[in-house]
Amino acid sequence: MKLIVDANIPAAERCFGDFGSLTRVPGREINAEHVKDADALIVRSITQVNAALLAESPVRFVGTCTIGTDHIDHAVLAEQGIGFASAPGCNAEAVVDYVLSSLLTLAERDGWSLLTRTVGVVGVGNVGSRLLARLTALGIKTLACDPPRAEQEGEQGFESLDTLIDRCDILCLHTPLVAQGPHATYQLLDAQRINELAPGTVLLNAGRGDCVDGLALRSRLTGKGDIAVVLDVWESEPEIDASLRDLVALATPHIAGHSLDGKLRGTWMIQQSLASHLGLASQVAFADICPPPALASLHLQDALPVEDALRVCMRAVYDVRRDHDSLQRQVLKQGVRQGFDTCRANYPLRREFATLGITLSGGALALESILRGAGFNILTM
Numbered sequence: 269m270k271l272i273v274d275a276n277i278p279a280a281e282r283c284f285g286d287f288g289s290l291t292r293v294p295g296r297e298i299n300a301e302h303v304k305d306a307d308a309l310i311v312r313s314i315t316q317v318n319a320a321l322l323a324e325s326p327v328r329f330v331g332t333c334t335i336g337t338d339h340i341d342h343a344v345l346a347e348q349g350i351g352f353a354s355a356p357g358c359n360a361e362a363v364v365d366y367v368l369s370s371l372l373t374l375a376e377r378d379g380w381s382l383l384t385r386t387v388g389v390v391g392v393g394n395v396g397s398r399l400l401a402r403l404t405a406l407g408i409k410t411l412a413c414d415p416p417r418a419e420q421e422g423e424q425g426f427e428s429l430d431t432l433i434d435r436c437d438i439l440c441l442h443t444p445l446v447a448q449g450p451h452a453t454y455q456l457l458d459a460q461r462i463n464e465l466a467p468g469t470v471l472l473n474a475g476r477g478d479c480v481d482g483l484a485l486r487s488r489l490t491g492k493g494d495i496a497v498v499l500d501v502w503e504s505e506p507e508i509d510a511s512l513r514d515l516v517a518l519a520t521p522h523i524a525g526h527s528l529d530g531k532l533r534g535t536w537m538i539q540q541s542l543a544s545h546l547g548l549a550s551q552v553a554f555a556d557i558c559p560p561p562a563l564a565s566l567h568l569q570d571a572l573p574v575e576d577a578l579r580v581c582m583r584a585v586y587d588v589r590r591d592h593d594s595l596q597r598q599v600l601k602q603g604v605r606q607g608f609d610t611c612r613a614n615y616p617l618r619r620e621f622a623t624l625g626i627t628l629s630g631g632a633l634a635l636e637s638i639l640r641g642a643g644f645n646i647l648t649m
C-alpha cells in the first residue's frame with residue numbers, strides 16, 4: 269500500500285508504517301502527480317482535497333489529522349466511494365489553552381481582570397464547550413451561541429449572536445467554515461456586526477479566517493481603533509493581510525491547536541480510522557507515541573493574586589506571546605507568505621496545560637480549585 273502523508277504530521281512512520289510505504293510531501297505541495305498511484309492520502313488542513321487532486325488517483329482512503337474539514341470536498345469523496353476520516357476534538361484542549369493564554373496576556377497588558385468579564389463563545393462544539401467549561405470553572409460569566417445546536421436541543425442555554433455582541437466584553441469564535449445554508453458561517457462577523465461591537469470589546473477568532481470580514485475589521489481598527497483583536501486564523505492563509513496583522517493585539521499563524529499532544533492525537537485517531545477502514549486491528553496505543561512532558565511539575569508554596577498564579581502556571585507550559593513575536597519576526601525576514609508558513613513548519617514543542625502537575629502548600633492551597641478549573645493537573649503532596 270502506498271500512502272502520501274503531509275510532511276508536518278508527527279509520528280507518521282510509527283502510526284502508518286505498518287500499512288505500507290510512506291511518501292512525505294509538504295502539505296501545500298501535494299498534487300495530482302503525488303497521488304496518481306497512491307492508495308491512501310493523509311493530510312492536515314492546508315491540502316485542498318478536491319476533484320482536481322483526485323481525478324486520476326486510485327486513492328481509497330483520505331484522512332485529515334485535524335478537526336476542521338473545510339479543505340475536503342466531501343461530495344467528490346462520496347461520488348468516488350473514497351473512505352474518509354477526520355479527527356474531531358483532537359486539538360480542542362490546545363485551542364482552549366491558546367484562548368486562555370491570549371486573554372490573560374491582554375488582561376495583563378491592558379490592565380483589566382479576566383475574572384470580571386463576560387465572555388461570549390460562538391460555536392459550542394468540541395472547542396467551544398471545553399472553553400465554556402474552563403471559563404465557568406474559573407468563575408467567569410459566559411454566554412453561548414450555537415444556532416444549529418439550539419435548533420436540535422432547544423434554546424435553553426443558547427443566545428443569539430446579536431445578544432452576545434450586545435452583552436459580552438469578549439467574543440470568542442470557534443465555528444467551522446460553512447459556506448452555505450441556514451447556519452452559514454462565511455463572514456458571520458460581517459461589517460455590520462463588527463461595527464456593533466462596543467468600544468473595548470475583545471474579539472478572538474480561532475475558528476476559520478473566513479468567518480470574519482477582514483476588510484471590515486481592518487476599517488474598524490484603523491478608524492475608531494477601539495476594540496482589541498486576537499487572530500489565529502486569517503482570510504487567504506498563508507498570504508494574510510499584512511496591515512491587519514500589524515493592527516491586531518495578538519497575531520498568530522494558525523497554531524492555536526498546535527500542541528504536540530493535539531497533533532499526535534490527530535495522527536493517532538486517523539491511524540485508528542485507517543486500520544478500521546482496512547478491517548485491521550490497530551497496533552498502536554496513544555501512550556506509545558506521546559512522550560512525557562519535559563516540565564512535569566511545579567510547586568507553589570504561597571498565595572499569589574489569582575490571575576498572576578494563572579499566568580505563572582500557564583506560561584510554564586505555553587506563552588502566546590512567543591507565537592505572536594515569532595510571526596512578526598519571520599514576516600519581517602521573509603515576507604508574509606513565507607514567514608507565516610515558516611513559523612508553522614518550525615513550530616516549537618508545546619504541551620497542553622493538563623501535562624503540568626502542580627503541587628500546592630501554604631497560602632497557595634487556596635488556589636487549588638482555580639488552577640484545576642484552568643486545566644492544570646493538581647497533584648497531592
Ligand SMILES: NC(=O)C1=CN([C@@H]2O[C@H](COP(=O)(O)OP(=O)(O)OC[C@H]3O[C@@H](n4cnc5c(N)ncnc54)[C@H](O)[C@@H]3O)[C@@H](O)[C@H]2O)C=CC1
Pocket residue numbers: 335336337356357359360363390391392393394395396413414415416417442443444445446451452453456474475476500501522523524525526
Ligand atoms: N485555530 C486552530 O488551530 C483550530 C481551529 N479549529 C476550527 O475550529 C472549528 C470548531 O472546532 P470544534 O469545536 O472542534 O468543531 P465542532 O464541529 O465540534 O463544533 C463546531 C460547533 O459550531 C457550531 N456552529 C455551526 N454553525 C454555527 C453558526 N452559524 N453559529 C454558531 N455556531 C455554529 C456547530 O453547531 C458546532 O456545535 C473547526 O471546525 C475548525 O475550523 C479547530 C481546531 C484548531
Ligand SMILES: O=C(O)C(=O)[C@H](O)COP(=O)(O)O
Pocket residue numbers: 276312313314333334335336337359522524525526
Ligand atoms: O484541526 C484543525 O481544524 C486546525 O485548524 C488545525 O489545528 C490546523 O493545523 P494545520 O493543519 O494547519 O497543521
